[in-house]
Amino acid sequence: MNKPIRRVAFVTMVMFALLLGNGTYMMIFRQSSLAAEPQNRRVRDAEFAQNRGSILAAGKTEIAETEPSKDRFKYQRMYPRGELYAPVTGYYSYDHARTGLESTYNTQLAGTDDALFVRRLIDLATNQTPQGASVQTTIIPAAQAAAAQSLGNQKGAVVALDPKTGAVLAMVTSPSFDPNEIAGHDIEAAGKAYDRLAGEPTRPLSNRAAREIYPPGSTFKLVTAAAALADGKTPDTVVDAPARLKLPGTNTFLPNSSNCGGTKITITQALKISCNTAFANLGLEVGQDKLRAQADKFGFDQRHLADLGGLASQFPDKLDGAQLALSSIGQFDVAASPLQMAMVTAAIANDGVLMDPYVVSMVQAPDLKPIQTHKPVTLSQPMTAANAKLLQQMMVAVVAEGTGRNGSIPGVTVGGKTGTAQSDPTRKPFAWFTSFAPAGDPKVAVAVIVEDAPIPRQDIAGGRLAAPIARSVMEAVLGR
Amino acid sequence: MRRPDTWWQTVEPADADAQRQADGQTERHTPQRYSETKPEAEPEAEPKSHAGAGAELLSMTIAVPMTVIPRKRRGVELVLILFALVIALGAYAIVDFNVIGGISPRFPYLAGGCVGLAALAHIAVRWRLPYADPVILPCVIVLNGLGLTMIHRIDLINSPPTQGARQQLIWTALGVILFILVAVVLRDHRPLQGYTYTIGLSGIILLLLPLVPGIGIAKFGAQIWIHVGPYSFQPAEAAKILLSIAFASYLVEKKDVLALAGYRVLGLDLPRARDLGPILLMWLLSLAILVFQRDLGTSLLFFGLFVMMLYVSTERPGWVVLGTLLFGAGAYFGYLNFDHVKVRVGAWLHPFSDYDAYYQVINAQFGMAWGGLLGTGLGLGRPGLTPLARSDFIAAAIGEELGMTGLMAVIMIYALIVARGLRTALQCREPFGKLLAAGLSFAFALQVFTIIGGVTRLLPLTGLTTPFMSQGGSSLICNWVVVGLLLVISHHVRKPVATVTEINSAETQFVRAVS
Numbered sequence: 001m002n003k004p005i006r007r008v009a010f011v012t013m014v015m016f017a018l019l020l021g022n023g024t025y026m027m028i029f030r031q032s033s034l035a036a037e038p039q040n041r042r043v044r045d046a047e048f049a050q051n052r053g054s055i056l057a058a059g060k061t062e063i064a065e066t067e068p069s070k071d072r073f074k075y076q077r078m079y080p081r082g083e084l085y086a087p088v089t090g091y092y093s094y095d096h097a098r099t100g101l102e103s104t105y106n107t108q109l110a111g112t113d114d115a116l117f118v119r120r121l122i123d124l125a126t127n128q129t130p131q132g133a134s135v136q137t138t139i140i141p142a143a144q145a146a147a148a149q150s151l152g153n154q155k156g157a158v159v160a161l162d163p164k165t166g167a168v169l170a171m172v173t174s175p176s177f178d179p180n181e182i183a184g185h186d187i188e189a190a191g192k193a194y195d196r197l198a199g200e201p202t203r204p205l206s207n208r209a210a211r212e213i214y215p216p217g218s219t220f221k222l223v224t225a226a227a228a229l230a231d232g233k234t235p236d237t238v239v240d241a242p243a244r245l246k247l248p249g250t251n252t253f254l255p256n257s258s259n260c261g262g263t264k265i266t267i268t269q270a271l272k273i274s275c276n277t278a279f280a281n282l283g284l285e286v287g288q289d290k291l292r293a294q295a296d297k298f299g300f301d302q303r304h305l306a307d308l309g310g311l312a313s314q315f316p317d318k319l320d321g322a323q324l325a326l327s328s329i330g331q332f333d334v335a336a337s338p339l340q341m342a343m344v345t346a347a348i349a350n351d352g353v354l355m356d357p358y359v360v361s362m363v364q365a366p367d368l369k370p371i372q373t374h375k376p377v378t379l380s381q382p383m384t385a386a387n388a389k390l391l392q393q394m395m396v397a398v399v400a401e402g403t404g405r406n407g408s409i410p411g412v413t414v415g416g417k418t419g420t421a422q423s424d425p426t427r428k429p430f431a432w433f434t435s436f437a438p439a440g441d442p443k444v445a446v447a448v449i450v451e452d453a454p455i456p457r458q459d460i461a462g463g464r465l466a467a468p469i470a471r472s473v474m475e476a477v478l479g480r
Numbered sequence: 481m482r483r484p485d486t487w488w489q490t491v492e493p494a495d496a497d498a499q500r501q502a503d504g505q506t507e508r509h510t511p512q513r514y515s516e517t518k519p520e521a522e523p524e525a526e527p528k529s530h531a532g533a534g535a536e537l538l539s540m541t542i543a544v545p546m547t548v549i550p551r552k553r554r555g556v557e558l559v560l561i562l563f564a565l566v567i568a569l570g571a572y573a574i575v576d577f578n579v580i581g582g583i584s585p586r587f588p589y590l591a592g593g594c595v596g597l598a599a600l601a602h603i604a605v606r607w608r609l610p611y612a613d614p615v616i617l618p619c620v621i622v623l624n625g626l627g628l629t630m631i632h633r634i635d636l637i638n639s640p641p642t643q644g645a646r647q648q649l650i651w652t653a654l655g656v657i658l659f660i661l662v663a664v665v666l667r668d669h670r671p672l673q674g675y676t677y678t679i680g681l682s683g684i685i686l687l688l689l690p691l692v693p694g695i696g697i698a699k700f701g702a703q704i705w706i707h708v709g710p711y712s713f714q715p716a717e718a719a720k721i722l723l724s725i726a727f728a729s730y731l732v733e734k735k736d737v738l739a740l741a742g743y744r745v746l747g748l749d750l751p752r753a754r755d756l757g758p759i760l761l762m763w764l765l766s767l768a769i770l771v772f773q774r775d776l777g778t779s780l781l782f783f784g785l786f787v788m789m790l791y792v793s794t795e796r797p798g799w800v801v802l803g804t805l806l807f808g809a810g811a812y813f814g815y816l817n818f819d820h821v822k823v824r825v826g827a828w829l830h831p832f833s834d835y836d837a838y839y840q841v842i843n844a845q846f847g848m849a850w851g852g853l854l855g856t857g858l859g860l861g862r863p864g865l866t867p868l869a870r871s872d873f874i875a876a877a878i879g880e881e882l883g884m885t886g887l888m889a890v891i892m893i894y895a896l897i898v899a900r901g902l903r904t905a906l907q908c909r910e911p912f913g914k915l916l917a918a919g920l921s922f923a924f925a926l927q928v929f930t931i932i933g934g935v936t937r938l939l940p941l942t943g944l945t946t947p948f949m950s951q952g953g954s955s956l957i958c959n960w961v962v963v964g965l966l967l968v969i970s971h972h973v974r975k976p977v978a979t980v981t982e983i984n985s986a987e988t989q990f991v992r993a994v995s
Contacts, residue, residue, distance in 0.1 A: 008791075008792060019928075026849070
């Protein structure tokens, strides 16, 4: 019976070899995918207890940091001035995942990124707690604070860009939330805080600056003007500006909200006083294809600022005459995020060159060695430099003598455009203002929206409500 | 000169020589070993065996009538047991340190209990089975101790801590007592051969007992428990022993008939149709377990055990082919018709398709991935996240806290026990002991393979226990009895034989030149 017993012994040997081989296979090929499963509580808990890297505003101001904690997680994520920077940092929670930069730069912050591999090995060998990389943002604390302060309790958002680089200098949304509440180690309390915030009708969790789109109203006239200039018109080209315009193919009339100063006015004049009928006519003359192409060159219909999940702004397809007329003045289905409008202004200010907006300038390893740095990227050239300069002058006129006087800063040449938009008749209008300063050597481009402006629909709303906010942000950036 | 490692040498020349040839270690015939009976010339001649003239010399060595005095090796066993205790109690202390920051007040009692039980087992072996294999008992002690440690570790997750480890220690004590009873009272396995049908019938009755209404209870979806008063018991574990004994004695009796060839298909002799009765009966029994007790593991274990013993006794590979086909058909039938089998197979093939249904298997995977190669350290992982971590999934808990390295070490200890068991079978001189030792070892190997393979997703998960480690009295006690039986057989294999028959030297002339 020994021969079969030896064979049985061989079979058992194979069985044990299979067990060992399967264990090896699991370690080599399955371990990382298992660790990446979202339901893996071990990994999630460990990550939650990690010494995450900081998120910094310009000047090394910590806007998200980690502090040692004595409960079951060893470190607590803290957000000094959490409400102010919430749209940028997002939150880092146990049950409700992550948002903002906490989400997009999670592996770097947690120190699990491949770029930090060697670092992890050193920490392992020296028995130190692995530390995550820090993320340097382009936010300027003074501008951010000025924006939030001047926006106050009004619902709305502010975006400030550096026109030459695309760096986001300020990004404020209101109402905001305190990420500390959701990041707390008391998971039940954090869950309740999340549910409360998520359930609020004012939607404090949403990033209005980049992830919400609104009818841009008269600020869209900048795009229409740019299309008209590209179409061969000049600032002095005269257009029809009737008191009310019968929309093609309908019996509806588009009224002017203000006196346009005559029925035949120049484009400069039309922009200065934000004349609806003039721009509706201009849009009809240019045609929807050219208008749409112009909008797309400014960045419509694409997502920007992927780090914060920016939403694409929209210019509608297949317009009839009436729709085109309305779209030309930023109504109908045109929708833009404050970020998008800041990009339009920034491109005009930057002599027609649109820079790709970004908020993270550098990721730094714990030893301060840069892991990745952002170099400014040109996105497109929506206007020729000459046309851009003409449009800059027209915008300067808007602030100097037109609807945007509230945006002016003594001693600085500011260009801007007001806007007031209505999404539906029952809602209060949105007040817009977008501007840049100083003309010629632009340092900042701003877009401001105030939702539910507490005044009746008239074009001046943007100038009255939003322009002062833009001014304070520009002043903060310019150091005044 | 190499130290003679010859304890396994037996006086059965054919077997011993074949083994030696396989090992290629002819220099084991060293003078010291045969000094009692060897001719005077032997020591001088010995170096020649390396020079090439060894063949004749070797055959002479064997041919000479002799009394072999194998080493008892009880000292080695004692050292290994101490080593095993150090590992197990050390692990237990590490758990305490890592979880509660210091040795728990109960540790001295536990340590005393473990040392006492190990000492009792060792003394019993020393007294009654002095020639028994010295490696099996220490292996079992280290596994049992690590199991206790892991159960204690999982006790500490609960607040207040549960008393699983204490219960397990009590069961260990019962197991060791039964082990000692086997060693002291039974002493010889051969009388068991006389009760083939009694033992076999009681085994089958035990196996089917959980199906009796009023006694049987379903736990975790399987109807494999019986309830008597406040105690519950998994009779399949005891049936495993009884049926191994019954199969062995039955097959020894009938092997000649069962070995008769029937049809020849593809160069393979199939058994005669009229001899198919026993295998079909076992097949039906296994199917009954699968269908009514919903227990894939037990079903596989018993059928595999029977087929393997059938093959060993008849030396006909046809039985294995037939058995595999029958089992495959049964398993496929089960897969098609029973949801519990489908769930197991689903969890095996694509566990992440349904997180809630395959929660257990997925979490075991997470745990082992989290432990990685070296583990989180005892007491520092989170085995509590896996349901049933102390019983079915104790291998996953080991994999998490001791790492894949630790789990592989445990697998190797199991492999060592199986290897010693099979070696005992090889060395055994009478067919019943041979078959019984081979059967018990194979069943042990199959059980370890099935459960650890299930936990590590090599196979679909089955509800078998991890021998000596899982929490559970029936399994622990019965496996101690298995070890007792293996040691009894190995004692008889290795103990000196009183009389040695003259061996025809012509039969042993097969040893070829060694150089």
